[in-house]
Amino acid sequence: MxxxxxxxxxxxxxxxxxxxxxxxxxxxxxxxxxxxxxxxxxxxxxxxxxxxxxxxxxxxxxxxxxxxxxxxxxxxxxxxxxxxxxxxxxxxxxxxxxxxxxxxxxxxxxxxxxxxxxxxxxxxxxxxxxxxxxxxxxxxxxxxxxxxxxxxxxxxxxxxxxxxxxxxxxxxxxxxxxxxxxxxxxxxxxxxxxxxxxxxxxxxxxxxxxxxxxxxxxxxxxxxxxxxxxxxxxxxxxxxxxxxxxxxxxxGGGRFQTKTTQMEEELERMLTETTPAEAVLSRARELGVSERTLMIAKKNLGVISEKRGGQWYWHLPEQGCKDVTA
Incomplete structure (x- = not known):
């Protein structure tokens, strides 16, 4: 059949x-x-x-x-x-x-x-x-x-x-x-x-x-x-x-550079003192770094966001932020 x-x-x-x-x-x-x-x-x-x-x-x-x-x-x-x-x-x-x-x-x-x-x-x-x-x-x-x-x-x-x-x-x-x-x-x-x-x-x-x-x-x-x-x-x-x-x-060869590591280096440079968040966002745009990547870099470094008046400021955890209220 x-x-x-x-x-x-x-x-x-x-x-x-x-x-x-x-x-x-x-x-x-x-x-x-x-x-x-x-x-x-x-x-x-x-x-x-x-x-x-x-x-x-x-x-x-x-x-x-x-x-x-x-x-x-x-x-x-x-x-x-x-x-x-x-x-x-x-x-x-x-x-x-x-x-x-x-x-x-x-x-x-x-x-x-x-x-x-x-x-x-x-x-x-x-x-x-x-x-x-x-x-x-x-x-x-x-x-x-x-x-x-x-x-x-x-x-x-x-x-x-x-x-x-x-x-x-x-x-x-x-x-x-x-x-x-x-x-x-x-x-x-x-x-x-x-x-x-x-x-x-x-x-x-x-x-x-x-x-x-x-x-x-x-x-x-x-x-x-x-x-x-x-x-x-x-x-x-x-x-x-x-x-x-x-x-x-x-x-295991090769060197790597990513937008995230680039932004981490930039944050470490910018945030030696408390910096307005808008200035950081503007710098990220200049570097061609997306907001998503910026936030990953921020999280990796433990960057702290705090509000003063009506404006947000960023600083590294070891820097502290004077005269800031949450």
Whole structure:
């Protein structure tokens, strides 16, 4: 008996616009991979994204803030109480909007129906699974394309049906000198299934500086690389867009300068004494720095705003502000 043949005419397909949680890095209803060597800040970067989304704040290089949304976060490497919760708190996340599927009785996999059930129940718009290999399921060899492909196809279909973005966090292999596309741990099918691939690495000249570079984008032009600071003194700080490439990120080479770091330097120069906020805004416009970037620089330096009469003034925290009333 011949199998039933069903043909679909592209003339009957209605084109749809791609929707984004963070353009052009994180598409809705698609798979995104965030990968890098161990200890480079992949999870911290993703937790910073979660914090911004649960608070309804705009992410770097995006002026558009979304309404606060729910996120499902699954990790097989870190404890929820002693690691993930404190890091979410430090990032300023609304933890009431971060949900975890209970795996105490049965471990979760990428093919698990509970993923879609959880999205439907919570209306979550992002799922994070960290790391990829922990959620493939028993008997799936991540290096074999024929075993990986159906698993990824199933979770991609779930994302498509629900419109929920999915981030898979993965490690890099140890093969130095290869193109970025071949540094991801496991089968190349992981990269093929993802619509966006982001690579996280640190700079050799300043290991506290980490950079996220987009290595693949199937839905839009590749986005600018984004720098962030990660150290014991300052914690996590966004540093904005830079010109470093994926190869720079993987090699740890290159120097970076961003609008955020430029504005931080300018604020440190201007705010040696209390300065009218309008003067600072005017200077930012002269430098071509957006108000969003200015506010990130302000937050990073801990700049204090205080009101005197009917005018706002800014000063660095160590400067103080004489004769000012809140």
């Amino acid at each position: 011949k199998p039933d043949l069903k043909l679909i005419s592209m003339g009957e397909i209605r084109a749809e616009e791609v929707k984004w949680l963070w353009y052009p890095y994180l598409p809705r209803g698609k798979l995104t991979i965030v990968q890098g060597d161990p200890g480079e800040g992949k999870t911290t970067f993703v937790l910073a994204i979660i914090a911004a989304l649960t608070r309804g704040e705009a992410l770097p290089e995006s002026e558009q803030a979304l309404e606060p949304l729910n996120v499902i976060y699954q990790t097989a490497e870190d404890g929820l109480a002693d690691t993930i919760k404190p890091r979410l708190d430090a990032a300023g996340a609304d933890c009431s909007r971060v949900l975890v599927i209970d795996e105490s009785q049965r471990e979760l996999t990428l093919c698990d129906q509970r993923l879609e059930q959880a999205v439907q129940q919570t209306k979550a718009q992002l799922i994070v699974l960290d790391p990829i290999q922990a959620y493939l399921g028993d008997g799936v060899d991540m290096h074999r394309a024929n075993e990986v492909r159906p698993v990824l196809k199933r979770v991609a279909a779930m994302a498509e049906r629900t419109g929920c973005a999915v981030i898979l966090i993965g490690h890099m292999n140890k093969a130095q000198g290869l193109k970025a596309g071949y540094r991801g741990l496991g089968s190349i099918d992981f990269r093929a299934a993802a619509r966006s691939v982001l690579v996280v690495g640190r700079l050799k000249e300043d290991p506290t500086v980490r950079v996220v570079a987009q290595d693949k984008n199937s839905l839009a032009p590749e986005g600018k690389s984004i720098a962030f600071l990660l150290d014991g003194e300052h914690g996590f700080q966004w540093k904005g867009a830079c010109d470093l490439s994926v190869d720079d990120v993987l090699s």
